[in-house]
Amino acid sequence: MADTVPHLKLTYEGANKVLAAAVAKANAMGVPQCIVVADDGGHMLAFARMDGAKVLSIDSATMKAKTAASSRVPTGGIPDAVLEGRLVAATQGKLTNLKGGFPIVVDGKVIGAIGVGSGTGEQDIEVALAGLAALSGAKTAF
Amino acid sequence: MADTVPHLKLTYEGANKVLAAAVAKANAMGVPQCIVVADDGGHMLAFARMDGAKVLSIDSATMKAKTAASSRVPTGGIPDAVLEGRLVAATQGKLTNLKGGFPIVVDGKVIGAIGVGSGTGEQDIEVALAGLAALSGAKTAF
Amino acid sequence: MADTVPHLKLTYEGANKVLAAAVAKANAMGVPQCIVVADDGGHMLAFARMDGAKVLSIDSATMKAKTAASSRVPTGGIPDAVLEGRLVAATQGKLTNLKGGFPIVVDGKVIGAIGVGSGTGEQDIEVALAGLAALSGAKTAF
Amino acid sequence: MADTVPHLKLTYEGANKVLAAAVAKANAMGVPQCIVVADDGGHMLAFARMDGAKVLSIDSATMKAKTAASSRVPTGGIPDAVLEGRLVAATQGKLTNLKGGFPIVVDGKVIGAIGVGSGTGEQDIEVALAGLAALSGAKTAF
Numbered sequence: 256m257a258d259t260v261p262h263l264k265l266t267y268e269g270a271n272k273v274l275a276a277a278v279a280k281a282n283a284m285g286v287p288q289c290i291v292v293a294d295d296g297g298h299m300l301a302f303a304r305m306d307g308a309k310v311l312s313i314d315s316a317t318m319k320a321k322t323a324a325s326s327r328v329p330t331g332g333i334p335d336a337v338l339e340g341r342l343v344a345a346t347q348g349k350l351t352n353l354k355g356g357f358p359i360v361v362d363g364k365v366i367g368a369i370g371v372g373s374g375t376g377e378q379d380i381e382v383a384l385a386g387l388a389a390l391s392g393a394k395t396a397f
Numbered sequence: 398m399a400d401t402v403p404h405l406k407l408t409y410e411g412a413n414k415v416l417a418a419a420v421a422k423a424n425a426m427g428v429p430q431c432i433v434v435a436d437d438g439g440h441m442l443a444f445a446r447m448d449g450a451k452v453l454s455i456d457s458a459t460m461k462a463k464t465a466a467s468s469r470v471p472t473g474g475i476p477d478a479v480l481e482g483r484l485v486a487a488t489q490g491k492l493t494n495l496k497g498g499f500p501i502v503v504d505g506k507v508i509g510a511i512g513v514g515s516g517t518g519e520q521d522i523e524v525a526l527a528g529l530a531a532l533s534g535a536k537t538a539f
Numbered sequence: 540m541a542d543t544v545p546h547l548k549l550t551y552e553g554a555n556k557v558l559a560a561a562v563a564k565a566n567a568m569g570v571p572q573c574i575v576v577a578d579d580g581g582h583m584l585a586f587a588r589m590d591g592a593k594v595l596s597i598d599s600a601t602m603k604a605k606t607a608a609s610s611r612v613p614t615g616g617i618p619d620a621v622l623e624g625r626l627v628a629a630t631q632g633k634l635t636n637l638k639g640g641f642p643i644v645v646d647g648k649v650i651g652a653i654g655v656g657s658g659t660g661e662q663d664i665e666v667a668l669a670g671l672a673a674l675s676g677a678k679t680a681f
Numbered sequence: 682m683a684d685t686v687p688h689l690k691l692t693y694e695g696a697n698k699v700l701a702a703a704v705a706k707a708n709a710m711g712v713p714q715c716i717v718v719a720d721d722g723g724h725m726l727a728f729a730r731m732d733g734a735k736v737l738s739i740d741s742a743t744m745k746a747k748t749a750a751s752s753r754v755p756t757g758g759i760p761d762a763v764l765e766g767r768l769v770a771a772t773q774g775k776l777t778n779l780k781g782g783f784p785i786v787v788d789g790k791v792i793g794a795i796g797v798g799s800g801t802g803e804q805d806i807e808v809a810l811a812g813l814a815a816l817s818g819a820k821t822a823f
Contacts, residue, residue, distance in 0.1 A: 266587050267562075278551075302586035305551050306402075310439065310467040310582045315487035336479065337660045343486050351487040372487075400553030400674055401645060404546040409704075409731050411542030412625015420693075440736045444728035447693045452724045503543060532542055544732075581736065609736040621762065628769050629741035629777040629798075 262266040265292075265359060265367040269390060270300035273359065273369060276389030278303050281374075281382045288382050289316040292359075293369040297321035300367065312372035319356030319379075321349065322366030327365045329397045330356035331376065355379025357387060407434075407501060407509040411532060413444035415501070415511060418531030423516075423524045430524050431458040433512040434501075439463035442509065454514035461512030461521075463491065469507045472498035473518065473538045484505030497521030499529060502536035517523050549576075549643060549651040553674060554584035557643070557653060560673030565666045566623075572666050573600040575654040576643075581605035584651065596656035603640030603654030603663075604676050605633065611649045613681050614640035615660065639663030641671060644678035691718075691793040693786060695816060696726035699785065699795060702815030704729050705810045707800075714744040714808050717796040718785075723747035726793065738798035745782030745796030745805075747775065753791045755823045756782035757802065781805025783813060786820040 270292040287307035292300050297320060304313060312373040322330050330353035333339040339352045354376030359367040369386045373381040387393045414432040429449035434442050439462060446455060448536040464472050474483035475481045481494045496518035501509040511528045513521040529535045554576040565572040571591035576584050581604065588597060606614050615638035617623045625638045638660035643651040653670045655663040671677045696718040707714040713733035718726050723746060729740060748756050757780035759765040765778045780802035785793040795812045797805040813819045 269588060271587070289574050296594070298588070299597055302583060303551060304582070304584050307469075308579075309469070310414045311464070311492050312467075313583055314491065315484065315490065318487045348486055348489055350620060351483060353483045353487050374647070399550060400556060401547040401549055401650060404548035405543040405547035407543055408541060409729060413729070414542055436580065438578065438582055438736075440580055440730070441728060441739055442730050444725060445693060445697070446724070446726050452722070455725055508543060542739055545683045606737070609738075611733075611735070625777060626741065628774055629744045629779050630737045631740060633740065634737050 263361055263366045265294055265300065265363050267300055270367065272389050273386040274301040274303055275279070277369065277371060277382050277386030278305060280380070280385030281305060284378065284381065286374040286378050286382070288371050288373045288379070289313050290319040290368040290382065290386065291316045293324050293370070294370045295324055295366050297324035297368065308373040313353065315353060316355070316370040316372035318349070318351045319353060319372060320368040322351050323356035323358045323370065324365070324368035325350075327358045329358070330354060330370075355383055357383045357397065359387060359390065361390070361392045405498050405503055405506050405508045406440065407436055407444045408522045409442055412509065414531050416443040416445055419511065419513060419528030420447060421525050422527030423447060426520065426523065428524070429518040430513050430515045430521070430523065431455050432528065433462040434528070435462040435466055435512070437466055437508050437510075439466035439510065450515040454506070455491040457493065457495060458497070458512040458514035459493070460493045461495060461514060462510040463512070464493050465498035465500045465512065466507070466510035467492070469500050471500070472496060497525055499525045499539065501529060501532065503534045547645055547650045548650050549578055549584065551584055554651065558675050559587040559668040561653065561655060561666050561670030562589060563567060564669030565589060568662065568665065570658040570662050570666070572655050572657045572663070573597050574666065574670065575600045575604040576670070577604040577608055577654070579608055579650050579651045579652075581608040581652065591601035592657040599635065600639070600654040600656035601636060602633070602635045603656060604652040605654070606668055607636050607640035607642045607654065608649070609634070611642050613642070614638060639667055641667045641681065643671060643674065645674070645676045686798065689787055689790050689792045691720055691726065693726055698815050699812040700727040700729055703795065703797065703808050703812030704731060706811030707731060710804065710807065712800040712804050712808070714737050714797050714799045714805070716812065717742045717746040717806065718812070719746040719750050719794045719796070721750055723750035723794065735798040741777065741779060742781070742796040742798035744775070744777045745779060745798060746794040747796070748777050749782035749784045749796065750768050750791065750794035751776075753784045755781060755784070756796075781809055783809045783823065785813060785816065787816070787818045
């Protein structure tokens with residue numbers, strides 16, 4: 256393998272597009288949300304706390320985005336509570352198995368993640384997927 | 398929606414009125430309590446640790462108030478222990494599902510929260526509701 | 540004083556308007572920034588990390604917004620390094636004296652704060668003030 | 682020495698008397714304050730955040746009370762910055778040398794402490810001393 260490989264980088268403009276689409280979906284659903292769009296290192300690029308969303312969901316949505324950026328798969332898929340507990344402990348609480356975090360995948364490359372929180376798990380997923388759908392070429396089926 | 402919307406702010410005088418009523422109720426019950434009244438951001442406005450109340454309930458009562466201010470509903474309503482554990486972990490322990498935290502709601506607006514701890518969950522609830530009842534127009538049925 | 544007093548609440552729409560104006564200013568200056576808009580409790584409402592802005596400025600911009608929301612004055616005004624060190628220690632690092640944080644003041648009421656970081660202190664101030672200027676009625680001279 | 686010795690315990694009623702006097706003084710001065718009254722273990726008994734006091738002063742006032750309860754002398758007396766730094770580090774940041782914390786001393790016994798923050802150091806001291814003066818027999822000259 257070469258020393259470096261081509262990659263794609265999610266811009267703030269791209270992140271903001273994902274964010275705006277997710278906000279629009281949450282508005283249409285009548286479910287206020289905290290929405291984080293992060294880069295492939297899990298670091299926040301864009302954020303919205305909609306009117307009525309929970310303050311503590313700032314934390315959980317952020318952790319969903321970080322977990323999805325790291326694992327490259329949607330959050331919520333750890334099937335076993337014992338394994339989940341070990342993973343949470345081994346990362347000193349940086350990982351969450353709450354639903355609502357998704358990697359942003361374009362051309363097979365993980366370029367970032369979205370994390371949504373303040374609704375039910377299913378509502379969070381719906382809003383996150385609406386965000387992904389706004390980014391040309393982003394994977395929306397997992 | 399507009400850039401700003403009319404809101405209400407809980408004053409220290411109002412917070413102290415809620416606190417005093419909760420203290421009086423706890424005295425009448427013979428159950429010493431730690432009682433926190435917070436603003437809508439979850440930041441403490443007024444506090445009492447009655448004679449005999451537990452020192453560690455300073456922490457739990459504070460967390461109940463912060464959780465209720467964030468979620469805008471009474472604490473203790475997360476029905477599932479697995480979900481509860483995940484929410485606690487994802488907020489790095491900032492959220493509690495212990496009973497005894499209530500939002501302070503006036504004219505449909507959440508303007509603060511009360512958190513009570515050191516008794517049983519049911520005693521904590523009774524004291525918190527007595528605090529709410531002292532504030533003119535505050536919601537006391539949840 | 541009454542139990543409650545009339546207040547104003549910064550909406551997500553208002554916060555996003557402040558954010559967008561600050562981003563536009565930073566773009567015009569050619570200085571990528573991390574920009575946080577928070578409510579009056581210091582809790583994040585809207586955020587942007589522009590292309591090229593520092594990852595660690597996510598933290599410093601957030602702390603500038605929290606400090607300005609708490610103190611109700613622009614950050615950077617503590618004149619004495621010894622006092623600054625004591626205040627930072629006594630808040631366990633929650634307070635910053637870096638320039639670039641401003642309260643959002645409308646009708647004499649502090650309804651939120653903006654924190655900007657990744658440029659020089661003077662650049663951060665310039666971007667923050669451009670954000671404030673976008674909000675109708677917000678104070679821009681301190 | 683005997684296995685146990687007579688002591689005095691500050692009640693919530695006593696703590697609340699100190700708090701109310703300090704609040705009244707701060708009101709008269711027109712300086713909103715965060716005021717903590719703690720027991721001899723440094724654990725909070727009573728608290729007020731007056732309208733306009735800084736949110737982050739919740740932390741600093743609490744730390745002033747804890748420091749004064751522990752050291753049994755007013756805070757702010759460490760004369761040497763190097764020593765201060767070592768003490769702060771050696772207590773993992775639990776000690777403050779900010780002015781505004783005083784032990785509550787009755788009959789030569791330290792039974793608690795008051796910590797005041799949000800004003801200047803001198804204002805904080807003035808409010809703390811007014812609180813002490815409300816408690817019969819409490820030392821007010823240091």
